Amino acid sequence: MSNGQKPDPCSIIIFGVTGDLAHRLVIPALYNLTTGKLLPENFCIVGIARKGMSSDELRDSLMKGLHQFTTRKIDETLAKQLLSCVTCIEADPKDPASFDALRDQLDKLEARRETGGNRLFYLATPPTAFLPIAKGLARTGMLKENGMWRRLVIEKPFGTDLASAQELNHELLKLMDEHQIYRIDHYxxxxxxxxxxxxxxxxxxxxxxxxxxxxxxxxxxxxxxxxxxxxxxxxxxxxxxxxxxxxxxxxxxxxxxxxxxxxxxxxxxxxxxxxxxxxxxxxxxxxxxxxxxxxxxxxxxxxxxxxxxxxxxxxxxxxxxxxxxxxxxxxxxxxxxxxxxxxxxxxxxxxxxxxxxxxxxxxxxxxxxxxxxxxxxxxxxxxxxxxxxxxxxxxxxxxxxxxxxxxxxxxxxxxxxxxxxxxxxxxxxxxxxxxxxxxxxxxxxxxxxxxxxxxxxxxxxxxxxxxxxxxxxxxxxxxxxxxxxxxxxxxxxxxxxxx
The missing domain is CATH 3.30.360.10 (Dihydrodipicolinate Reductase; domain 2)
Incomplete structure (x- = not known):
């Protein structure tokens, strides 16, 4: 709903990157933004996988998904250019220590990519993982906005009834401000x-x-x-x-x-x-x-x-x-x-x-x-x-x-x-x-x-x-x-x- 301005340099960190949502919708959408020249110059994609997977393996998987689910004719040069900035990092919401390692790896990666520390965390995961991931990010300081922006994208369903939605909102707002939370509805x-x-x-x-x-x-x-x-x-x-x-x-x-x-x-x-x-x-x-x-x-x-x-x-x-x-x-x-x-x-x-x-x-x-x-x-x-x-x-x-x-x-x-x-x-x-x-x-x-x-x-x-x-x-x-x-x-x- 904007005027087509170029986004700030940033990283998009996708939890659940190996899943259907990332392959079917998120990556094809990023490709379409690439064709429209609406991604920042300094940009990187970080895929978070729970099981060991190399960056090359993730790129291959995402390229297959792009060819399968794309809404437009694929320009191979642009597709490779987009996926060349993909890095795979292992982290598990059930393992708090993995978020410390994630923070350190992100810091090093972003220094090389010159993304300015701006981060978009995309939770393409089951709802049960929303809060554990947010808590892991908050505990390690990755949601703090010190001169850069940090945003959290949460897919539906946001709660299963009134009580659970209120509880999820309450817990998330203890970790970050409302302006940082993007409750997404693809409609x-x-x-x-x-x-x-x-x-x-x-x-x-x-x-x-x-x-x-x-x-x-x-x-x-x-x-x-x-x-x-x-x-x-x-x-x-x-x-x-x-x-x-x-x-x-x-x-x-x-x-x-x-x-x-x-x-x-x-x-x-x-x-x-x-x-x-x-x-x-x-x-x-x-x-x-x-x-x-x-x-x-x-x-x-x-x-x-x-x-x-x-x-x-x-x-x-x-x-x-x-x-x-x-x-x-x-x-x-x-x-x-x-x-x-x-x-x-x-x-x-x-x-x-x-x-x-x-x-x-x-x-x-x-x-x-x-x-x-x-x-x-x-x-x-x-x-x-x-x-x-x-x-x-x-x-x-x-x-x-x-x-x-x-x-x-x-x-x-x-x-x-x-x-x-x-x-x-x-x-x-x-x-x-x-x-x-x-x-x-x-x-x-x-x-x-x-x-x-x-x-x-x-x-x-x-x-x-x-x-x-x-x-x-x-x-x-x-x-x-x-x-x-x-x-x-x-x-x-x-x-x-x-x-």
Whole structure:
């Protein structure tokens, strides 16, 4: 979200460098930044591995990953140039002494590379390692900012419920300042998601009608075609609600509902996001059960892909009641959104991969068309899509050509690929670049994280007590459980259909 300035000389130290996240997203994103000349001149990558691995072996592994997961055609010269600055160092969060050795090796390496002591620590690790790594870095003085910057990037999930998120925030803030912590959510790296702020606040036509007087309701959908795959042990302990709602869906919710910030900087934007998330009505467990649907997929076909029953998937507990689909109805208790319902849904093994925000405007009065052949007006939607195609769509009514008054709904579509010759990206490029220049506008603050978990907690508690009762089974390849339709139907509304 910056103006393209060159980052300061720095080192990026990746914990979990041998894992899927580093190979699939982080290194390809760094390569894409290299092609855009957005990395500093004096720069190095330090991969932290728990088991013995040489720097040459790590470079070979990362090069294979780059060829496998790249979003762009590889320039071998640039790829080798990027990976030539990779050094592998062994360290283990369970071995405190290894952090002393890590500090000494980093000092020597950075003196040679002339990186100025600026360090970006990227935790591409399981959540259980977040705090031990942070404590090891703090104990050895590697988080102290004495004339240089030190930043810590933490992936989701940030906690598993409200209490654990509060505890993690509390412990981290004993080790470093809030401005040093970058809680990353790759959804916020998508161009269309960032464009929500520009769409709302840089166009005089939208913000005056962006409120309860003109908007009937808002739907936020994140559907996935894939099942849980090889993530069975993680997913069965997590579920769709924890995995997607307090982070991805609530970040979209915050961007589309926040008030206008006083200025376009991190403090102002993040404060508005925190305020609107804290305004989500906290439901009782009884209300949470009434205003939610949880489902679990059984075997079926998604396109040409056969997907087996969730409970037959590897590392899933027999008789598991973990949800693979979640739909919620929420309200926001502030002046702008009073009385406007927000419907959120996310699930796996569904008929289409889709991420969109659909803003449904109130119907125009029908009275003037009462004596015409028109029997109803089409619905007015503004739809912001990030997958499978990034773009914005406006649905409105127009007259059908001819001598009589006939009205039909039409669509105006904006697609990024039609207007801008943008290179494909991983979604991490903007986020990693912003980390290096110290712009945390796209990163969650502690109060936002806790506000999200606070709103979700009643659903977690109610579903845990309900157990198998209330878990709805749906076929893979469908739109999810039928009960999700009833969640809106009782309000006289309906989900936008898969398309």
């Amino acid at each position: 916020l790296g998508k161009e269309t998601v960032q464009n929500i702020l520009v769409l709302r606040f840089a166009n005089g036509m939208f913000e005056p009608i962006w409120n309860r007087n003109h908007i009937d309701h808002i739907q936020i959908t994140v559907d996935e075609k894939i099942g849980v795959g090889h993530r069975g042990s993680f997913y069965d302990a997590t579920g769709a609600l924890r995995d997607m709602v307090p982070n991805h869906l609530f970040q979209l919710l915050a961007l589309v509902t926040m008030g206008p910030p006083s200025r376009f900087d991190a403090h102002a934007v993040r404060s508005e996001k925190a305020e609107v998330l804290s305004s989500i009505q906290i439901q009782s467990e009884e209300e949470a059960l009434k205003n939610s649907v949880r489902g679990q997929y059984r075997g079926g076909k998604v396109g040409d892909l056969e997907i087996e029953d969730y409970r037959k998937t590897e590392n899933i507990k027999p008789g598991s009641t973990t949800e693979t689909y979640a739909a919620l109805k929420l309200t926001i208790d502030n002046w702008r959104w009073a009385g406007v319902p927000f419907y959120l849904r996310t699930g796996k093994a569904l008929g289409i991969k889709r991420t969109e925000i659909a803003i449904k405007f109130k119907q125009a009065p029908f009275a003037m068309f009462r004596n015409t052949p028109v029997d109803k007006l089409s619905q007015n939607y503004l739809v912001i899509s990030t997958e499978p195609v990034e773009g914005i769509e406006l649905q409105f009514n127009t007259k059908v050509p001819g001598p009589t008054i006939n009205i039909d709904g039409v669509e105006m579509k904006f697609r990024y690929k039609d207007y801008f010759n943008a290179e494909p990206s991983t979604g991490y490029e903007t986020l990693i670049y912003d980390c290096m220049i110290g712009d945390n506008i796209l990163f969650q603050r502690a109060d936002s994280v806790e506000a999200g978990w606070r709103a979700v907690q009643p659903f977690l508690d109610a579903w845990k007590k309900a157990g198998a009762r209330g878990l709805k089974i749906y076929d893979a390849g469908t739109e999810g459980p039928e009960e999700a339709d009833e969640l809106l139907a009782r309000d006289g509304r309906s989900w936008r259909k898969l398309a």
